[in-house]
Amino acid sequence: MRKRALLDPEITRRAALEAFRKLSPRHQVRNPVMFTVFAGSVLTTLLFLQALLGEGEAAPGFILAVTLWLWFTVVFANFAEAMAEGRGRAQAAALRRTRTTTLAKRLSGPSRDASRHAVPSTDLRQGDCVLVEAGDVIPGDGEVVEGVASVNEAAVTGESAPVIRESGGDRSAVTGGTQVLSDWIVVRITADPGETFLDRMIALVEGAKRQKTPNEIALGVLLAGLTLVFLVVTVTLLPYTIFAVGQAGTGAPVSVTVLVALLVCLIPTTIGGLLSAIGIAGMDRMIQANVIATSGRAVEAAGDVDVLLLDKTGTITLGNRQATDLYPAPGVTEAELADAAQLSSLADETPEGRSVVVLAKERYGLRQRDLHALGARFVPFSAQTRMSGVDLDGRQIRKGAADAVEAWVNSLNGAFPAAVRQQLESVAREGATPLIVAEGSRVLGVVRLKDVVKGGIRERFRSLREMGIRTVMVTGDNPLTAAAVAAEAGVDDFLAEATPEKKLALIREYQAGGRLVAMTGDGTNDAPALAQADVAVAMNAGTQAAKEAANLVDLDSNPTKLLETVEIGKQLLMTRGALTTFSLANDVAKYFAILPAILGGLYATQGGAGPLAALNVMRLNSPESAILSAVIFNALVIVALIPLALRGVSYRPASAAAVLRRNLVLYGAGGLVAPFVGIKLIDVVLVALRLA
């Protein structure tokens, strides 16, 4: 998906308008911090109108200046939210462009030969079957029920290389708006118009259904609590100053305008105003990584995850394992093993299967044969049997993982030769995958498949470990191979001979220990584990069941994306934490600006300045300029931090302690110092312009 400039002029213009539309009390009331500012602005507006009539508590110009900047504070916070929403809407529009109405060839049954007639794609309903031929746009989300085709999914993924979609298996899902490049497929539509997967995602991205996440609610409680405390603090200053003036007989009690200004400066407006923008921007960043979240909660959970279950193939190792050697069992010739291995792999379209065929052809001169001509029946791989093969002239040839084949051989009253067991252990110890080939109850030998660990993955796992994330490699391989690959890749643990049940049990075990687990999956048999995991990333190319069970969908179908997903979630949480720290640290300087302005005139002995005027460490020009500078700084800092809220703080993998230390220094100390400098500067400018 296209990267957008941070401040796209069109989005900025619309956000500016939207910021004023959001001034309605009904919108404001949902954010306690900003609603307090809103209420304060209304009060000072009334005070200004009264001052115009000549009976005001202060000069009308001063009240007007404070009032305007209070309104700006509300508008700037609205603007931040509108910017984030606008960017989300732009993303949604890009997604929606894939949703053009096309003519579909609706079939009367799930077969290419069924009668067909043309209908607009918007008339298609769940369960309808359509024929899509080369050059046609797929009219809706669905599952391939017949045929194989190459599909250009660039409209959804931005990836121009075509992908294969075929009936059965885990590559059967097609997305509406993508285009068939060659051959034909029959697609059963799985969603009514307006309810497709992408439609639901678009609604979420646009913020229409955005719900606050648990972390946002928790932070909201903290912010409301702080606002409440500061409200009490501010209100009590009025009777205090009235009392002090009465006792000393000099000075003036604090004005309501100044109290409102103080309250607004003390409550955490920075984080209160940017909170929703940060959340929306997090979802937006997910989408830019071509991952669609079903809720803000999912993005946030990705940042909290501490266990990653990673599929070995495609994530840790390159997808294509290659057959490199054949080791026959005692009493079996190499040619016999090669023949059986090739027969069992002829209809196996996986890269592994193809490499076995190629090895037999190149090394043993066996020509590729046609299964149909031989009258053979192909037995496809399943996650339960973990074997594939052929039935041919009464011969049952199978190849698969050692334990699966052994169970099969044993069930036929055969024996598993000790020499083969030794051979497969030595293959496994090298980190290669042994496949066993058997014919009926007779074990023929071992095929060695070589795994290639991806470059740079070890470093990535090391940085994850530093962040406190445990990586677990999940593989169908036997424990010896798994251990060798795990050691080479540098993962913390592995689950060998994994079945969907074992995966589910492992996730439950980690969750029982109070950990949050993330995983990826694409097959229907992954669905239970995906539903159980806290963060579940489904591949867009995967089955509908997997996508329904997951809370994130990767449009690129790239399992390595899980790592990026976690990083984006972490970045979201760090951004929120950093801006909260900054916002709270800002208060110190505001105290030093406003309190001397309120209290400096009390107990004055000479020249109008009392002992508390010593608090004016910034040497601000006058009480009015001090208050105005603090209010202006408070409003401008929201604008200044919008880019940071939208882009997120710079992310570097590090331990929680290191991140905390860095953020405390940067945003804590920075938040302490910045307003001293900022308020002083604004005061100097106000004086220079003779505005205060």
Place this chain on the structure above:
Amino acid sequence: MTVWYWIGGILSLLLFVYLAWALLAPERFQ
């Protein structure tokens, strides 16, 4: 002037109740 103290006082009281509500039932503020 005292009328503004009353207005400010009542407004503060209302804000106090509202904020206490936000504190105790945050899920209502979606």
